[in-house]
Amino acid sequence: MANAVKESIDKSYKYLDKFISVLRNGEDVLFAQEKVPSRRVYKDGPKVKKILEVYDAFVTWGLNVYDQGILEDLFTEEDFAGTRTNPKYRQIEFQNIADGSIEVLSISKIDKSTISSAGRKAGTTFPGKESDWTETLTCYALACRQDKGSNITEEEFRDFLIKGRNEDKKVLQVINQNVLTNKDKQLVYQYGLEKPEWQTSGVKVANALYASPYLKSGVSYNFVFGGDPSIKWFKSKWYNKFNSTLQNYLRRMNNIGNDVKNYGSSVDDKWNPADIYAISNKLTPRKQK
Numbered sequence: 001m002a003n004a005v006k007e008s009i010d011k012s013y014k015y016l017d018k019f020i021s022v023l024r025n026g027e028d029v030l031f032a033q034e035k036v037p038s039r040r041v042y043k044d045g046p047k048v049k050k051i052l053e054v055y056d057a058f059v060t061w062g063l064n065v066y067d068q069g070i071l072e073d074l075f076t077e078e079d080f081a082g083t084r085t086n087p088k089y090r091q092i093e094f095q096n097i098a099d100g101s102i103e104v105l106s107i108s109k110i111d112k113s114t115i116s117s118a119g120r121k122a123g124t125t126f127p128g129k130e131s132d133w134t135e136t137l138t139c140y141a142l143a144c145r146q147d148k149g150s151n152i153t154e155e156e157f158r159d160f161l162i163k164g165r166n167e168d169k170k171v172l173q174v175i176n177q178n179v180l181t182n183k184d185k186q187l188v189y190q191y192g193l194e195k196p197e198w199q200t201s202g203v204k205v206a207n208a209l210y211a212s213p214y215l216k217s218g219v220s221y222n223f224v225f226g227g228d229p230s231i232k233w234f235k236s237k238w239y240n241k242f243n244s245t246l247q248n249y250l251r252r253m254n255n256i257g258n259d260v261k262n263y264g265s266s267v268d269d270k271w272n273p274a275d276i277y278a279i280s281n282k283l284t285p286r287k288q289k
Contacts, residue, residue: 002112003032005075005089012066018115020055023048028097030111035186036165036193041110042102045093051075051107075107098159126191132227133191134198135275136183139223140164141202142209142278143178146221151207157192157199165189178281181225215278224277231277 008019022029026043030036041048054074058065065071077088089108096103126133144160145152152160164171165186175185192199209215224231 003108004029004110004112004115005107007112007115009068009071009075012068012071015115016066016071019110020052022110022114023092024052026095027114029094029114031109032111034111034166036162036190037097037114038159038162038166039094039096039103042093042095045102045104047090047092047104051090051092096159098162099155126187131275132183132225133188134195134201135227136179136181136188136225137192137195137198138202138205139179139181139225139276140175140188140192141199141206142221142223142276143174145206145210146178146223147174151210152203154196154200154203157203158196161189161192161199165193178221179223179225180228180230182228183225209278220281221278222281224279226275226277 004015004019004022008015021027023041024043026041026048028037028040031038043049051074055065058070058074063070072087075090077090089106091104092107093102093104094109095101140161141152141157144157148156160171164175172185181188192202215221
């Protein structure tokens with residue numbers, strides 16, 4: 001498995017400068033199999049500072065820092081020659097992006113994609129209306145809140161999104177069991193990670209709804225995005241009932257009952273019954289209808 005420190009030693013002229021920059025600037029880093037960083041280098045950690053201090057000293061002394069032997073001394077704990085197939089790399093401090101906690105792990109945990117062009121992606125595009133993504137993200141926040149069983153924090157929801165983006169099995173199970181939406185999961189996670197203001201909104205809405213009379217304790221819900229095809233049966237019935245009621249009212253008022261559009265109608269954005277639906281998962285499709 002390719003890791004950044006090994007590549008920086010073996011192909012120093014190509015990767016070393018970028019790797020040192022990652023350490024010096026405390027950049028977000030990808031671990032193996034990750035699609036979005038869950039940690040960053042903790043640049044104020046004493047172990048990180050020590051590596052950079054030694055590297056800077058090598059430069060000051062005029063040593064060739066691209067030399068493989070020098071880099072082996074810099075990044076490994078013991079004689080590299082004796083353990084070349086399984087070197088013991090130095091440990092450094094990493095900071096969890098979601099909750100800020102610090103952990104000490106091998107520097108080899110940093111995946112090669114962190115320092116290669118393959119690991120740098122262009123901005124993601126989210127097709128359709130932005131409100132579709134914010135509403136779906138709120139469904140994810142509600143599912144996260146339901147799974148925890150108590151109020152969630154912004155840090156917890158961000159961690160939930162990071163784990164989801166990195167295909168965590170538990171997060172995938174929570175979403176598959178409790179959210180119905182026609183939006184791609186990976187894009188929803190990415191949208192949330194790129195929009196911290198909507199992370200905040202989702203957390204506030206989820207906690208507020210669970211503090212209200214609308215969501216009952218002890219009931220497990222499916223959270224349905226209003227644009228998902230699975231909820232069309234309800235919206236269709238609601239729109240028909242609304243238009244019928246409106247037409248009857250206009251007739252009683254001696255207005256033009258057949259021209260509902262001139263007086264308002266159940267246009268989706270004007271009279272939408274809801275953007276998000278919470279449906280008890282005990283209800284069968286027949287009971288729902």
